[in-house]
Amino acid sequence: MTTTLKAPRAESRSIGSNVRGYAERVRGGDMGALPAVFGLVVLCTVFSILKPAFLTSGNFANLFTQGAAVTVIAMGLVFVLLLGEIDLSAGFASGVCAAVLAIMLTDQGLPWYAAVGAAILTGVVIGTVIGTLVAKLGIPSFVVTLAAFLGFQGLVLLLVKGGTNISIRDETILAISNKYLPPALGWGLLAAGVVGYAALQLLRARKRTGRGLAADPVSLIAVRVGALAVLGGLAVYFLNLERSRNAAVVSLKGVPVVVPIIVVLLLVLTFVLRRTGFGRHLYAVGGNAEAARRAGINVDRMKISAFMICSTLAAVGGVIAASRASSVDPNTGGSNVLLYAVGAAVIGGTSLFGGKGRVLDAVLGGAVVAVIENGMGLMGYSSGVKYIVTGSVLLLAAGVDALSRKRAAAAGLR
Amino acid sequence: MTPVLELRGIDKSFGPVQVLHDVSFSVYPGEVTALVGDNGAGKSTLVKCVGGIHPIDSGSYFFEGKPVQVHSPRDAAALGIEIVYQDLALCDNLDIVQNMFLGREHKRGLVLDEDTMEEMAAKTLQSLSVKTVKSIRQHVSSLSGGQRQTVAIAKAVLWNSKVVILDEPTAALGVAQTAQVLELVRRLADQGLAVVLISHNMNDVFAVSDRIAALYLGRMAAQVKTSEVTHAQVVELITSGRSGDLGLTNGVPA
Structure with a gap:
């Protein structure tokens, strides 16, 4: 961080130009993650003041396991939303996959990896079918996935045999949402992440400077790496505090196992969207499908793969949800899961109109949704109030999305 | 001739x-x-x-x-032979370089080779003496009609047409x-x-x-x-x- 202060004028100027460029984009209607980050800060502040229990290590760990399934489903929805489509069946698709997982584990007695494989394969098949119906038959995705929403709700009921509850006893599956990394491993992974991030950024900047292209100044990279290190460090520190009421009997500390899973998904999917031809073509189809078609991109294939990725991640979300509940029942992936997931993606800054969105949006929006759910639960509000507030936040986020689009049009940017 | x-x-x-x-x-x-x-x-x-x-x-x-x-x-x-249609067929949500290489991206293995594409795009725009765009990493949505036409034309001549x-x-x-x-x-x-x-x-x-x-x-x-x-x-x-x-x-x- 000290390098920022000592930075020569040329570098500080380019930080300035970066900040100015960002401010210009925000004014032009491209808010990015700003509303989500702002909302997160406000919500956390309010809840911490009103309810000190919100700010405990135990509750902090809870937030992650609470929001994990919705966040992963939202990550998948980002791919579909990027094309300007929607998948309303993602919630119950995760339920179907979770039921498949449970049946494979209990009735069939398969090992956990085979059961997870079966669940994910189910997701792939579901996505391929939905995508094919949308792309090849041309049925609007809204209708296809609404039909699938109902159908999958019934399928879950049939799979768990009319409302019984299949409990999961497999240690590995349960560990995902109920076990924690040893504190040292948490620190180790964070250090590896920060060092890796810094190395990647520096290497890239050096390569670009070497070729005479505009590169990010070292001071800016230092700020980014510093921010990651500080935020990550605080999170790991809090999660590594002892949160057991009676540490002598059972020790409860460390980063939840689900956190590294989400981080890995975030990294891999972000790489796919930002650094591969496939990701570039997804954005192109979402921005202007006709232009993409003329550029030789197979639009139908892009649609099918987006729905496939969405349902596959829904399957992963289903596995995480099953792990958290230690069981699968007819309501797994039902009720509010889909709305929370769509809400998470949109609150994070992914556009409902297509062409704009990042995987990180799902994580930020998922955090907002989890904080609302968790904080309001602590305050003792009923489910009714929670639903109303979350619905309002989703509406607000969609409103911001629509308004920023209008604003961009008015500014002649579109 | x-x-x-x-x-x-x-x-x-x-x-x-x-x-x-x-x-x-x-x-x-x-x-x-x-x-x-x-x-x-x-x-x-x-x-x-x-x-x-x-x-x-x-x-x-x-x-x-x-x-x-x-x-x-x-x-x-x-x-x-390259045709620039009246409706230009540009993606508003992508930047100039991304639009110019759309569908024909340079890759190194799986990864997009952004640096090479940026260099080639800059060279092409320079050879056409285009100086009106601020940055070639600008989104096309922020360009004027004439600039968009320029990008569409530059996209067409990029391929040794x-x-x-x-x-x-x-x-x-x-x-x-x-x-x-x-x-x-x-x-x-x-x-x-x-x-x-x-x-x-x-x-x-x-x-x-x-x-x-x-x-x-x-x-x-x-x-x-x-x-x-x-x-x-x-x-x-x-x-x-x-x-x-x-x-x-x-x-x-x-």
């Missing part, structure tokens, strides 16, 4: 409607050929036949003196931007490309073109050097198919 692109005796029908009758059309390297004609004269159909979007019914297609078969846009692109066809590039532009785009069109030809300019605006046609090809009701009324005709003659060719000795007699080429 041999034409880089030459069509002879092209016929094209859509069902019972014959849109092109025995059309011949030549395009020369280093020249701007203006393709003019009233609405419905067959300009767009002719261009789509050149670009491989519509197959031709009969007639021959020569490229650099050799007969070729063009059945799809890919065939045309492989020959080095030999023939660039521009469909009414100045139709939606203001005075200053029209001048900029026309200047760019002239520069393309001066670099040795064959440029086909479809336009309704006689001022634009006379400002930049070397040759004029006038279509009248699906027939080629005349292909003349711009320096040898007047404004009024071209208007007559467009509206009635003939003008003095030029053009069609009784609907057939003289």
